[in-house]
Amino acid sequence: MSEYNYRAALAYHAVSSYFPGDQLAVSEYNPKQQPLLYKKYTSLEPIALPKQLASGSISALQAVAASEQAANRVPDLQTLARLCYYTSGLTRPDEEKRAAACTGGLYHFELYLVCGDLADLPAGVYHYGAHDHSLRRLRSGDFRRVLLEATGNETAVAHAPVLAIFTDTFWRNSCKFGPRTYRHTFWDNGTLLANLHAVATSAELPFKLIESFADDIVNSLLAIDGYREAAISLAALGATAEEPGNAPVIEELELPTEPLSPKEEEYPLIEDIHEATLFSTGEESATWRDAEAPFPPHAAPEGTLIPLRPMPLDDWPTAPIEQVIQQRSSAHRFAQQPLSFEKLSTILLNALHLPNADCFDPAGRPLNDIYLLVNNVSDLKPGAYILHPEQKALELLKEGDFRKDATHLAFDQKSGGEAAVSVYSLIALEELLIRDGNRGYRVAQLESGIFSGNAQLAAAALGLGATGLEYYDNEVITFFSPSAKEKQVMSLFALGERAE
Numbered sequence: 001m002s003e004y005n006y007r008a009a010l011a012y013h014a015v016s017s018y019f020p021g022d023q024l025a026v027s028e029y030n031p032k033q034q035p036l037l038y039k040k041y042t043s044l045e046p047i048a049l050p051k052q053l054a055s056g057s058i059s060a061l062q063a064v065a066a067s068e069q070a071a072n073r074v075p076d077l078q079t080l081a082r083l084c085y086y087t088s089g090l091t092r093p094d095e096e097k098r099a100a101a102c103t104g105g106l107y108h109f110e111l112y113l114v115c116g117d118l119a120d121l122p123a124g125v126y127h128y129g130a131h132d133h134s135l136r137r138l139r140s141g142d143f144r145r146v147l148l149e150a151t152g153n154e155t156a157v158a159h160a161p162v163l164a165i166f167t168d169t170f171w172r173n174s175c176k177f178g179p180r181t182y183r184h185t186f187w188d189n190g191t192l193l194a195n196l197h198a199v200a201t202s203a204e205l206p207f208k209l210i211e212s213f214a215d216d217i218v219n220s221l222l223a224i225d226g227y228r229e230a231a232i233s234l235a236a237l238g239a240t241a242e243e244p245g246n247a248p249v250i251e252e253l254e255l256p257t258e259p260l261s262p263k264e265e266e267y268p269l270i271e272d273i274h275e276a277t278l279f280s281t282g283e284e285s286a287t288w289r290d291a292e293a294p295f296p297p298h299a300a301p302e303g304t305l306i307p308l309r310p311m312p313l314d315d316w317p318t319a320p321i322e323q324v325i326q327q328r329s330s331a332h333r334f335a336q337q338p339l340s341f342e343k344l345s346t347i348l349l350n351a352l353h354l355p356n357a358d359c360f361d362p363a364g365r366p367l368n369d370i371y372l373l374v375n376n377v378s379d380l381k382p383g384a385y386i387l388h389p390e391q392k393a394l395e396l397l398k399e400g401d402f403r404k405d406a407t408h409l410a411f412d413q414k415s416g417g418e419a420a421v422s423v424y425s426l427i428a429l430e431e432l433l434i435r436d437g438n439r440g441y442r443v444a445q446l447e448s449g450i451f452s453g454n455a456q457l458a459a460a461a462l463g464l465g466a467t468g469l470e471y472y473d474n475e476v477i478t479f480f481s482p483s484a485k486e487k488q489v490m491s492l493f494a495l496g497e498r499a500e
Protein backbone atom coordinates (compact mmCIF):
# COMPACT_ATOMS: atom_id res chain seq x y z
CA MET A 1 0.00 0.00 0.00
CA SER A 2 1.46 3.36 -0.98
CA GLU A 3 1.46 6.32 1.36
CA TYR A 4 0.63 8.96 -1.17
CA ASN A 5 -1.63 11.82 -0.36
CA TYR A 6 -4.42 12.05 -2.87
CA ARG A 7 -7.18 14.06 -1.19
CA ALA A 8 -6.37 17.17 -3.24
CA ALA A 9 -7.12 15.37 -6.51
CA LEU A 10 -10.41 13.95 -5.26
CA ALA A 11 -11.41 17.36 -3.92
CA TYR A 12 -10.48 19.14 -7.15
CA HIS A 13 -12.42 16.60 -9.18
CA ALA A 14 -15.50 17.13 -7.01
CA VAL A 15 -15.42 20.92 -7.11
CA SER A 16 -14.76 21.05 -10.84
CA SER A 17 -17.74 18.80 -11.62
CA TYR A 18 -20.50 20.20 -13.80
CA PHE A 19 -24.14 20.06 -12.77
CA PRO A 20 -27.31 20.83 -14.75
CA GLY A 21 -27.83 24.58 -14.65
CA ASP A 22 -24.09 25.35 -14.73
CA GLN A 23 -22.76 27.68 -17.41
CA LEU A 24 -20.03 26.43 -19.73
CA ALA A 25 -18.15 29.74 -19.65
CA VAL A 26 -17.31 31.70 -16.49
CA SER A 27 -19.42 34.82 -16.13
CA GLU A 28 -16.48 37.22 -16.70
CA TYR A 29 -15.56 35.63 -20.03
CA ASN A 30 -15.37 38.17 -22.82
CA PRO A 31 -14.24 36.72 -26.16
CA LYS A 32 -13.09 40.19 -27.24
CA GLN A 33 -10.55 40.24 -24.42
CA GLN A 34 -9.38 36.71 -24.99
CA PRO A 35 -5.68 36.13 -24.27
CA LEU A 36 -3.28 35.60 -27.17
CA LEU A 37 -3.47 32.13 -28.71
CA TYR A 38 0.34 32.01 -29.04
CA LYS A 39 3.42 32.57 -26.96
CA LYS A 40 5.41 35.18 -28.88
CA TYR A 41 8.98 35.88 -27.79
CA THR A 42 9.92 39.44 -28.69
CA SER A 43 13.73 39.20 -28.49
CA LEU A 44 14.53 35.82 -30.09
CA GLU A 45 15.24 35.39 -33.79
CA PRO A 46 13.05 32.84 -35.59
CA ILE A 47 14.69 29.83 -37.22
CA ALA A 48 12.36 29.08 -40.13
CA LEU A 49 11.35 25.43 -40.45
CA PRO A 50 10.83 23.62 -43.76
CA LYS A 51 7.29 24.09 -45.06
CA GLN A 52 7.31 21.24 -47.58
CA LEU A 53 6.78 18.32 -45.22
CA ALA A 54 7.10 14.62 -45.92
CA SER A 55 4.35 12.10 -45.19
CA GLY A 56 4.75 8.54 -43.98
CA SER A 57 4.22 5.42 -46.04
CA ILE A 58 1.85 3.75 -43.56
CA SER A 59 -1.85 4.55 -43.29
CA ALA A 60 -3.22 6.89 -40.63
CA LEU A 61 -4.99 4.03 -38.83
CA GLN A 62 -1.73 2.10 -38.64
CA ALA A 63 0.07 5.18 -37.34
CA VAL A 64 -2.48 5.58 -34.53
CA ALA A 65 -2.28 1.96 -33.47
CA ALA A 66 1.34 0.97 -34.09
CA SER A 67 4.46 1.62 -32.09
CA GLU A 68 7.89 1.97 -33.61
CA GLN A 69 10.33 0.90 -30.94
CA ALA A 70 13.30 -0.99 -32.26
CA ALA A 71 14.94 1.48 -34.59
CA ASN A 72 17.93 3.61 -33.70
CA ARG A 73 16.77 6.88 -35.15
CA VAL A 74 17.82 10.50 -34.96
CA PRO A 75 15.45 13.02 -36.54
CA ASP A 76 16.65 15.86 -38.77
CA LEU A 77 15.16 19.34 -39.09
CA GLN A 78 12.66 18.21 -41.74
CA THR A 79 11.34 15.53 -39.37
CA LEU A 80 11.20 17.95 -36.45
CA ALA A 81 9.24 20.41 -38.60
CA ARG A 82 6.81 17.61 -39.49
CA LEU A 83 6.40 16.58 -35.83
CA CYS A 84 5.84 20.15 -34.65
CA TYR A 85 3.46 21.16 -37.43
CA TYR A 86 1.20 18.09 -37.27
CA THR A 87 1.10 18.29 -33.47
CA SER A 88 0.73 21.98 -32.73
CA GLY A 89 0.88 23.76 -36.09
CA LEU A 90 -1.56 26.24 -37.53
CA THR A 91 -3.18 23.90 -40.05
CA ARG A 92 -6.15 26.17 -40.87
CA PRO A 93 -4.80 29.74 -40.58
CA ASP A 94 -8.03 31.37 -41.85
CA GLU A 95 -9.90 30.07 -38.81
CA GLU A 96 -6.84 30.18 -36.48
CA LYS A 97 -7.29 26.42 -35.99
CA ARG A 98 -4.55 24.00 -35.15
CA ALA A 99 -3.55 20.40 -35.82
CA ALA A 100 -5.05 18.93 -32.62
CA ALA A 101 -8.53 19.57 -31.24
CA CYS A 102 -8.59 21.82 -28.16
CA THR A 103 -11.35 22.81 -25.73
CA GLY A 104 -12.86 26.09 -26.84
CA GLY A 105 -10.27 26.41 -29.64
CA LEU A 106 -8.14 28.28 -27.09
CA TYR A 107 -4.80 26.48 -27.75
CA HIS A 108 -3.24 26.97 -24.33
CA PHE A 109 -0.34 24.55 -24.92
CA GLU A 110 3.22 25.32 -25.99
CA LEU A 111 5.68 22.85 -27.45
CA TYR A 112 9.43 22.94 -26.71
CA LEU A 113 12.25 20.73 -27.99
CA VAL A 114 15.43 19.83 -26.12
CA CYS A 115 18.01 18.18 -28.34
CA GLY A 116 21.65 17.20 -28.71
CA ASP A 117 23.54 18.14 -31.87
CA LEU A 118 21.53 17.02 -34.91
CA ALA A 119 22.77 16.94 -38.52
CA ASP A 120 21.17 20.32 -39.30
CA LEU A 121 20.32 21.81 -35.90
CA PRO A 122 22.78 22.62 -33.12
CA ALA A 123 22.10 21.29 -29.62
CA GLY A 124 19.77 23.51 -27.64
CA VAL A 125 16.44 24.23 -26.00
CA TYR A 126 13.93 25.47 -28.58
CA HIS A 127 10.37 26.76 -28.61
CA TYR A 128 8.04 25.99 -31.52
CA GLY A 129 6.13 29.08 -32.62
CA ALA A 130 2.91 27.85 -34.21
CA HIS A 131 2.08 31.35 -35.51
CA ASP A 132 5.11 31.42 -37.84
CA HIS A 133 6.13 27.73 -37.94
CA SER A 134 9.59 28.59 -36.58
CA LEU A 135 11.85 27.50 -33.79
CA ARG A 136 13.42 29.97 -31.39
CA ARG A 137 16.48 29.00 -29.41
CA LEU A 138 16.16 29.70 -25.69
CA ARG A 139 19.47 28.04 -24.75
CA SER A 140 22.50 26.80 -26.70
CA GLY A 141 24.11 23.51 -25.77
CA ASP A 142 23.04 19.99 -24.91
CA PHE A 143 20.70 20.12 -21.90
CA ARG A 144 19.26 16.61 -22.21
CA ARG A 145 21.07 15.47 -19.06
CA VAL A 146 18.94 17.95 -17.09
CA LEU A 147 15.88 16.02 -18.20
CA LEU A 148 17.59 12.72 -17.45
CA GLU A 149 18.17 13.96 -13.90
CA ALA A 150 14.63 15.34 -13.64
CA THR A 151 13.23 11.92 -14.52
CA GLY A 152 15.56 9.97 -12.24
CA ASN A 153 17.35 8.28 -15.19
CA GLU A 154 14.40 7.15 -17.24
CA THR A 155 15.80 4.82 -19.94
CA ALA A 156 14.10 6.31 -23.02
CA VAL A 157 15.14 9.79 -21.87
CA ALA A 158 18.74 8.56 -21.55
CA HIS A 159 18.77 7.55 -25.23
CA ALA A 160 16.55 10.17 -26.83
CA PRO A 161 18.26 12.54 -29.29
CA VAL A 162 15.25 14.87 -28.90
CA LEU A 163 12.74 15.44 -26.12
CA ALA A 164 9.48 17.28 -26.60
CA ILE A 165 8.01 19.17 -23.63
CA PHE A 166 4.40 20.31 -23.49
CA THR A 167 3.50 23.23 -21.23
CA ASP A 168 0.11 24.68 -20.34
CA THR A 169 -0.49 28.40 -19.86
CA PHE A 170 -3.60 27.89 -17.78
CA TRP A 171 -5.02 31.40 -18.13
CA ARG A 172 -5.38 30.98 -21.87
CA ASN A 173 -8.08 28.37 -21.14
CA SER A 174 -9.30 29.36 -17.66
CA CYS A 175 -10.27 32.79 -19.07
CA LYS A 176 -13.32 30.95 -20.42
CA PHE A 177 -13.64 27.76 -18.42
CA GLY A 178 -12.43 28.76 -14.93
CA PRO A 179 -11.33 25.93 -12.63
CA ARG A 180 -12.52 23.24 -15.09
CA THR A 181 -9.38 24.11 -17.08
CA TYR A 182 -7.24 21.70 -15.07
CA ARG A 183 -9.23 18.84 -16.64
CA HIS A 184 -8.81 20.44 -20.07
CA THR A 185 -5.08 20.52 -19.39
CA PHE A 186 -4.91 16.77 -19.82
CA TRP A 187 -7.64 16.31 -22.43
CA ASP A 188 -5.95 18.89 -24.65
CA ASN A 189 -2.48 17.57 -23.96
CA GLY A 190 -4.00 14.16 -24.85
CA THR A 191 -5.03 15.21 -28.36
CA LEU A 192 -1.58 16.79 -28.90
CA LEU A 193 0.13 13.61 -27.70
CA ALA A 194 -2.09 11.41 -29.88
CA ASN A 195 -0.98 13.48 -32.88
CA LEU A 196 2.69 13.50 -31.87
CA HIS A 197 2.71 9.75 -31.29
CA ALA A 198 1.01 8.98 -34.62
CA VAL A 199 3.33 11.27 -36.59
CA ALA A 200 6.42 9.91 -34.79
CA THR A 201 5.25 6.40 -35.73
CA SER A 202 4.71 7.50 -39.31
CA ALA A 203 8.28 8.91 -39.28
CA GLU A 204 9.54 5.60 -37.79
CA LEU A 205 10.74 7.34 -34.64
CA PRO A 206 10.58 5.57 -31.29
CA PHE A 207 8.26 7.45 -28.89
CA LYS A 208 7.76 7.36 -25.12
CA LEU A 209 5.47 9.54 -23.05
CA ILE A 210 7.03 10.55 -19.72
CA GLU A 211 4.92 11.75 -16.79
CA SER A 212 7.49 11.06 -14.03
CA PHE A 213 9.66 14.18 -13.81
CA ALA A 214 10.66 16.79 -11.28
CA ASP A 215 8.51 19.68 -12.42
CA ASP A 216 10.63 22.60 -11.22
CA ILE A 217 13.77 21.30 -12.91
CA VAL A 218 11.93 21.11 -16.25
CA ASN A 219 10.26 24.49 -15.74
CA SER A 220 13.62 26.14 -14.91
CA LEU A 221 15.15 24.70 -18.06
CA LEU A 222 12.38 26.34 -20.10
CA ALA A 223 12.64 29.57 -18.10
CA ILE A 224 8.94 29.43 -17.18
CA ASP A 225 7.50 30.08 -13.72
CA GLY A 226 5.75 26.72 -13.28
CA TYR A 227 2.65 28.46 -12.11
CA ARG A 228 1.25 30.60 -14.93
CA GLU A 229 2.93 28.31 -17.46
CA ALA A 230 3.88 24.79 -16.35
CA ALA A 231 5.35 21.63 -17.87
CA ILE A 232 2.69 18.93 -18.14
CA SER A 233 4.31 16.07 -20.07
CA LEU A 234 7.46 15.06 -21.90
CA ALA A 235 7.94 12.79 -24.89
CA ALA A 236 11.22 11.05 -25.74
CA LEU A 237 11.63 10.99 -29.53
CA GLY A 238 14.04 8.75 -31.43
CA ALA A 239 16.86 6.64 -30.04
CA THR A 240 20.66 6.75 -29.96
CA ALA A 241 23.24 4.47 -28.36
CA GLU A 242 25.04 7.23 -26.41
CA GLU A 243 23.74 8.97 -23.34
CA PRO A 244 24.11 12.77 -23.17
CA GLY A 245 27.18 14.28 -21.51
CA ASN A 246 27.12 16.89 -18.76
CA ALA A 247 24.81 19.80 -19.39
CA PRO A 248 25.86 23.46 -19.25
CA VAL A 249 24.84 25.43 -16.18
CA ILE A 250 21.21 26.59 -16.31
CA GLU A 251 21.54 30.37 -16.31
CA GLU A 252 18.55 32.53 -15.43
CA LEU A 253 17.04 33.94 -18.62
CA GLU A 254 15.10 37.11 -19.26
CA LEU A 255 13.05 36.30 -22.34
CA PRO A 256 10.35 38.91 -22.91
CA THR A 257 7.11 37.79 -24.57
CA GLU A 258 4.08 39.67 -25.84
CA PRO A 259 1.57 40.21 -22.99
CA LEU A 260 -1.25 37.65 -23.14
CA SER A 261 -4.04 40.02 -22.20
CA PRO A 262 -4.52 43.37 -20.43
CA LYS A 263 -5.57 41.57 -17.24
CA GLU A 264 -5.29 38.08 -15.85
CA GLU A 265 -7.57 36.32 -13.34
CA GLU A 266 -6.11 33.86 -10.85
CA TYR A 267 -7.84 30.56 -10.12
CA PRO A 268 -6.49 29.24 -6.80
CA LEU A 269 -8.23 25.90 -7.40
CA ILE A 270 -5.98 25.34 -10.43
CA GLU A 271 -2.84 26.50 -8.63
CA ASP A 272 -3.61 24.30 -5.63
CA ILE A 273 -4.35 21.10 -7.53
CA HIS A 274 -1.34 21.55 -9.80
CA GLU A 275 0.91 22.14 -6.82
CA ALA A 276 -0.44 18.99 -5.17
CA THR A 277 0.64 16.89 -8.18
CA LEU A 278 4.26 18.11 -8.35
CA PHE A 279 7.44 16.06 -7.94
CA SER A 280 10.54 17.82 -6.63
CA THR A 281 13.37 15.41 -7.42
CA GLY A 282 14.40 12.83 -9.96
CA GLU A 283 14.52 10.30 -7.16
CA GLU A 284 10.89 10.93 -6.30
CA SER A 285 9.99 10.54 -9.97
CA ALA A 286 11.83 7.23 -10.27
CA THR A 287 10.25 5.82 -7.09
CA TRP A 288 6.78 6.68 -8.38
CA ARG A 289 7.50 5.25 -11.82
CA ASP A 290 8.96 2.02 -10.45
CA ALA A 291 6.05 1.29 -8.07
CA GLU A 292 5.27 -2.39 -8.24
CA ALA A 293 1.76 -2.28 -6.79
CA PRO A 294 -0.75 -3.60 -9.31
CA PHE A 295 -3.08 -1.18 -11.03
CA PRO A 296 -6.71 -1.36 -9.85
CA PRO A 297 -8.53 -4.36 -11.35
CA HIS A 298 -11.42 -4.08 -13.80
CA ALA A 299 -14.75 -5.82 -13.34
CA ALA A 300 -15.12 -9.06 -15.32
CA PRO A 301 -17.98 -9.25 -17.82
CA GLU A 302 -21.28 -10.38 -16.33
CA GLY A 303 -23.50 -10.54 -19.39
CA THR A 304 -23.38 -11.74 -22.97
CA LEU A 305 -20.43 -10.39 -24.95
CA ILE A 306 -20.76 -8.91 -28.43
CA PRO A 307 -17.38 -9.30 -30.18
CA LEU A 308 -16.07 -6.20 -31.93
CA ARG A 309 -15.84 -6.68 -35.69
CA PRO A 310 -13.02 -4.51 -37.08
CA MET A 311 -12.67 -3.83 -40.81
CA PRO A 312 -10.19 -6.10 -42.62
CA LEU A 313 -6.78 -4.42 -43.02
CA ASP A 314 -7.21 -4.39 -46.80
CA ASP A 315 -10.21 -2.09 -46.40
CA TRP A 316 -8.38 0.49 -44.29
CA PRO A 317 -8.09 3.86 -46.07
CA THR A 318 -4.53 4.44 -47.21
CA ALA A 319 -4.18 8.20 -46.58
CA PRO A 320 -1.22 8.93 -44.28
CA ILE A 321 -1.69 10.50 -40.85
CA GLU A 322 -0.27 13.82 -42.04
CA GLN A 323 -3.05 14.20 -44.63
CA VAL A 324 -5.70 13.16 -42.11
CA ILE A 325 -4.48 15.73 -39.56
CA GLN A 326 -4.31 18.47 -42.20
CA GLN A 327 -7.96 17.80 -43.09
CA ARG A 328 -9.45 17.01 -39.68
CA SER A 329 -11.90 19.21 -37.83
CA SER A 330 -14.38 18.57 -35.02
CA ALA A 331 -17.94 17.73 -36.08
CA HIS A 332 -20.67 20.04 -34.80
CA ARG A 333 -23.62 18.22 -36.38
CA PHE A 334 -24.14 14.54 -37.08
CA ALA A 335 -26.26 12.99 -39.86
CA GLN A 336 -29.16 10.78 -38.83
CA GLN A 337 -27.82 7.61 -40.39
CA PRO A 338 -26.33 4.54 -38.77
CA LEU A 339 -22.61 4.28 -38.06
CA SER A 340 -21.25 0.96 -39.28
CA PHE A 341 -20.38 -1.43 -36.46
CA GLU A 342 -17.20 -2.36 -38.37
CA LYS A 343 -16.06 1.26 -38.40
CA LEU A 344 -16.90 1.74 -34.73
CA SER A 345 -14.99 -1.46 -33.88
CA THR A 346 -11.98 -0.32 -35.90
CA ILE A 347 -11.93 3.08 -34.18
CA LEU A 348 -12.19 1.61 -30.69
CA LEU A 349 -9.57 -1.09 -31.21
CA ASN A 350 -7.10 1.32 -32.80
CA ALA A 351 -7.66 3.97 -30.15
CA LEU A 352 -7.06 1.46 -27.36
CA HIS A 353 -3.41 1.13 -28.49
CA LEU A 354 -1.98 3.65 -26.07
CA PRO A 355 1.53 4.92 -26.74
CA ASN A 356 4.53 3.57 -24.92
CA ALA A 357 4.55 5.46 -21.58
CA ASP A 358 6.10 5.44 -18.12
CA CYS A 359 2.74 5.87 -16.41
CA PHE A 360 0.18 3.56 -18.03
CA ASP A 361 -0.46 -0.10 -17.25
CA PRO A 362 2.49 -1.94 -18.86
CA ALA A 363 0.08 -4.78 -19.68
CA GLY A 364 -1.40 -2.38 -22.26
CA ARG A 365 -4.89 -2.36 -20.74
CA PRO A 366 -6.27 1.18 -20.35
CA LEU A 367 -6.73 2.29 -16.75
CA ASN A 368 -10.03 3.90 -17.73
CA ASP A 369 -13.14 1.86 -18.46
CA ILE A 370 -14.83 2.71 -21.74
CA TYR A 371 -18.61 3.11 -21.69
CA LEU A 372 -20.73 3.62 -24.80
CA LEU A 373 -24.11 5.20 -25.20
CA VAL A 374 -25.27 3.86 -28.57
CA ASN A 375 -28.00 5.74 -30.45
CA ASN A 376 -27.57 4.50 -34.00
CA VAL A 377 -24.99 1.84 -34.87
CA SER A 378 -25.73 -0.89 -37.42
CA ASP A 379 -26.12 -4.37 -35.87
CA LEU A 380 -26.05 -2.96 -32.34
CA LYS A 381 -29.17 -2.44 -30.25
CA PRO A 382 -29.48 1.14 -28.95
CA GLY A 383 -28.46 1.24 -25.31
CA ALA A 384 -25.63 1.50 -22.80
CA TYR A 385 -22.55 -0.71 -23.12
CA ILE A 386 -19.19 -1.29 -21.46
CA LEU A 387 -16.14 -2.24 -23.51
CA HIS A 388 -13.98 -5.18 -22.38
CA PRO A 389 -10.57 -4.64 -24.03
CA GLU A 390 -9.14 -8.10 -23.24
CA GLN A 391 -12.13 -9.79 -24.85
CA LYS A 392 -12.33 -7.15 -27.62
CA ALA A 393 -16.06 -7.15 -26.96
CA LEU A 394 -18.96 -5.02 -25.77
CA GLU A 395 -21.34 -5.95 -22.98
CA LEU A 396 -24.87 -4.55 -23.08
CA LEU A 397 -25.71 -2.89 -19.75
CA LYS A 398 -29.19 -1.69 -20.64
CA GLU A 399 -31.16 -1.54 -23.86
CA GLY A 400 -33.28 1.42 -24.94
CA ASP A 401 -33.55 4.62 -26.91
CA PHE A 402 -31.49 7.02 -24.81
CA ARG A 403 -31.10 9.89 -27.29
CA LYS A 404 -32.56 12.42 -24.88
CA ASP A 405 -30.17 11.23 -22.17
CA ALA A 406 -27.27 11.43 -24.65
CA THR A 407 -28.08 15.12 -25.25
CA HIS A 408 -28.63 15.87 -21.59
CA LEU A 409 -25.52 14.08 -20.31
CA ALA A 410 -23.38 15.97 -22.86
CA PHE A 411 -24.03 19.29 -21.11
CA ASP A 412 -27.38 19.52 -22.93
CA GLN A 413 -25.60 19.83 -26.28
CA LYS A 414 -27.49 18.68 -29.38
CA SER A 415 -24.49 16.88 -30.83
CA GLY A 416 -24.65 14.33 -27.98
CA GLY A 417 -28.12 13.16 -29.00
CA GLU A 418 -27.46 13.44 -32.73
CA ALA A 419 -24.27 11.41 -32.67
CA ALA A 420 -24.42 7.69 -33.44
CA VAL A 421 -22.49 6.93 -30.25
CA SER A 422 -21.10 8.76 -27.22
CA VAL A 423 -17.93 7.29 -25.73
CA TYR A 424 -17.16 7.95 -22.05
CA SER A 425 -13.95 7.21 -20.11
CA LEU A 426 -14.69 6.38 -16.48
CA ILE A 427 -12.25 5.35 -13.79
CA ALA A 428 -12.29 4.10 -10.21
CA LEU A 429 -10.38 7.26 -9.35
CA GLU A 430 -9.81 6.78 -5.64
CA GLU A 431 -8.36 3.29 -6.20
CA LEU A 432 -5.88 4.63 -8.74
CA LEU A 433 -4.97 7.57 -6.50
CA ILE A 434 -4.28 5.25 -3.57
CA ARG A 435 -1.63 3.68 -5.83
CA ASP A 436 -0.33 6.79 -7.56
CA GLY A 437 -1.18 9.76 -5.32
CA ASN A 438 -2.25 13.12 -6.70
CA ARG A 439 0.08 12.64 -9.69
CA GLY A 440 -2.21 9.76 -10.66
CA TYR A 441 -4.92 12.29 -11.41
CA ARG A 442 -2.77 13.60 -14.25
CA VAL A 443 -2.35 10.05 -15.53
CA ALA A 444 -6.07 9.19 -15.40
CA GLN A 445 -7.02 12.36 -17.27
CA LEU A 446 -4.13 12.18 -19.74
CA GLU A 447 -4.87 8.58 -20.66
CA SER A 448 -8.50 9.44 -21.41
CA GLY A 449 -7.34 12.44 -23.46
CA ILE A 450 -4.97 10.31 -25.55
CA PHE A 451 -7.61 7.61 -26.06
CA SER A 452 -10.06 10.29 -27.18
CA GLY A 453 -7.43 11.89 -29.45
CA ASN A 454 -6.58 8.52 -30.99
CA ALA A 455 -10.24 7.77 -31.61
CA GLN A 456 -10.83 11.15 -33.23
CA LEU A 457 -7.85 10.63 -35.55
CA ALA A 458 -9.12 7.16 -36.45
CA ALA A 459 -12.61 8.56 -37.10
CA ALA A 460 -11.13 11.27 -39.34
CA ALA A 461 -9.15 8.61 -41.23
CA LEU A 462 -12.44 6.81 -41.90
CA GLY A 463 -14.15 10.02 -43.06
CA LEU A 464 -16.39 10.14 -39.98
CA GLY A 465 -17.24 13.02 -37.68
CA ALA A 466 -16.07 13.21 -34.06
CA THR A 467 -15.91 15.78 -31.31
CA GLY A 468 -14.91 16.05 -27.68
CA LEU A 469 -17.83 17.11 -25.47
CA GLU A 470 -18.45 18.42 -21.97
CA TYR A 471 -20.72 16.47 -19.64
CA TYR A 472 -22.54 16.52 -16.29
CA ASP A 473 -20.42 14.36 -14.02
CA ASN A 474 -22.91 12.86 -11.59
CA GLU A 475 -25.63 12.38 -14.19
CA VAL A 476 -23.26 10.25 -16.27
CA ILE A 477 -22.38 8.07 -13.28
CA THR A 478 -26.06 7.62 -12.42
CA PHE A 479 -26.86 6.74 -16.03
CA PHE A 480 -24.24 3.98 -16.24
CA SER A 481 -24.80 2.67 -12.70
CA PRO A 482 -24.72 0.19 -11.07
CA SER A 483 -21.69 -0.63 -13.28
CA ALA A 484 -20.30 2.91 -12.87
CA LYS A 485 -20.85 3.22 -9.12
CA GLU A 486 -17.67 4.40 -7.34
CA LYS A 487 -16.21 5.63 -10.65
CA GLN A 488 -15.60 9.16 -11.93
CA VAL A 489 -15.94 10.49 -15.47
CA MET A 490 -12.71 11.55 -17.14
CA SER A 491 -13.89 12.51 -20.62
CA LEU A 492 -16.43 12.17 -23.42
CA PHE A 493 -16.38 12.22 -27.21
CA ALA A 494 -19.07 11.57 -29.79
CA LEU A 495 -18.87 9.81 -33.17
CA GLY A 496 -21.05 9.52 -36.25
CA GLU A 497 -21.47 10.36 -39.90
CA ARG A 498 -20.98 14.10 -40.38
CA ALA A 499 -23.97 16.26 -41.27
CA GLU A 500 -21.92 19.24 -42.49
Ligand SMILES: Cc1cc2nc3c(=O)[nH]c(=O)nc-3n(C[C@H](O)[C@H](O)[C@H](O)COP(=O)(O)O)c2cc1C
Nearest residue numbers: 097098101102103104105187329330467468469470
Ligand atom coordinates in the same frame (compact mmCIF):
# COMPACT_ATOMS: atom_id res chain seq x y z
C1 LIG B 1 -11.64 17.54 -24.83
C2 LIG B 1 -12.48 18.37 -25.75
C3 LIG B 1 -13.75 18.76 -25.35
C4 LIG B 1 -14.55 19.49 -26.21
N1 LIG B 1 -15.81 19.83 -25.81
C5 LIG B 1 -16.64 20.47 -26.68
C6 LIG B 1 -17.98 20.76 -26.32
O1 LIG B 1 -18.43 20.47 -25.20
N2 LIG B 1 -18.77 21.35 -27.25
C7 LIG B 1 -18.31 21.68 -28.50
O2 LIG B 1 -19.08 22.20 -29.31
N3 LIG B 1 -17.03 21.42 -28.87
C8 LIG B 1 -16.20 20.82 -28.00
N4 LIG B 1 -14.90 20.53 -28.37
C9 LIG B 1 -14.43 20.87 -29.74
C10 LIG B 1 -13.57 22.13 -29.76
O3 LIG B 1 -14.38 23.25 -29.65
C11 LIG B 1 -12.73 22.13 -31.04
O4 LIG B 1 -11.78 21.11 -30.97
C12 LIG B 1 -12.01 23.46 -31.24
O5 LIG B 1 -12.91 24.49 -31.46
C13 LIG B 1 -11.05 23.38 -32.39
O6 LIG B 1 -11.70 23.04 -33.58
P1 LIG B 1 -11.29 21.78 -34.43
O7 LIG B 1 -11.31 20.57 -33.55
O8 LIG B 1 -12.30 21.73 -35.54
O9 LIG B 1 -9.90 22.02 -34.95
C14 LIG B 1 -14.07 19.85 -27.50
C15 LIG B 1 -12.78 19.49 -27.87
C16 LIG B 1 -11.97 18.78 -27.00
C17 LIG B 1 -10.57 18.41 -27.41
